[in-house]
Amino acid sequence: MKKNRIEIEVACAVQRLFEFTTNPVNTQKWIPSVAREWIEEDAIRVGTIYHQIAVADTFDREVQYKVVEMEPNRSFTLQRVGSDYICHYAYDSLADGAGARLIYTEWMLSGGDLEDPMDAQPFQTLKQLLEQQVP
Numbered sequence: 001m002k003k004n005r006i007e008i009e010v011a012c013a014v015q016r017l018f019e020f021t022t023n024p025v026n027t028q029k030w031i032p033s034v035a036r037e038w039i040e041e042d043a044i045r046v047g048t049i050y051h052q053i054a055v056a057d058t059f060d061r062e063v064q065y066k067v068v069e070m071e072p073n074r075s076f077t078l079q080r081v082g083s084d085y086i087c088h089y090a091y092d093s094l095a096d097g098a099g100a101r102l103i104y105t106e107w108m109l110s111g112g113d114l115e116d117p118m119d120a121q122p123f124q125t126l127k128q129l130l131e132q133q134v135p
Helices: 014-022 121-132
Strands: 003-010 034-039 049-055 060-071 075-080 085-093 100-108
Touching: 003 121, 014 075, 014 085, 014 100, 014 121, 060 085, 100 121
Parallel strands: none
Antiparallel strands: 003 100, 034 049, 049 060, 060 075, 075 085, 085 100
């Protein structure tokens, strides 16, 4: 697979969706392959490095992602350090005001195949978490 795209609609404000998905403390709550994630800065900005302990079949490994683009409540793009892997989150409010939309896209800059594309399940978990929480 060259490119993977997943779209969800969540009954919450776009700001809340953006803040939840960019906060490294929340990542392991909705992505099961992440055991832990953190940053070493007070605020997230272009250039911030996310450190992630990814759970593999037989071992855990640290992976790092660099923020290469960020527009609060609109978009957020990460590149895996030492790789041409990109994941992009695009956010917008639904026209009827009933929530927000997240479009997740991942690809390799080289045009190669994705090694382990994300499936839709983590995004369903994300939707459930945000819709169960009191705003």
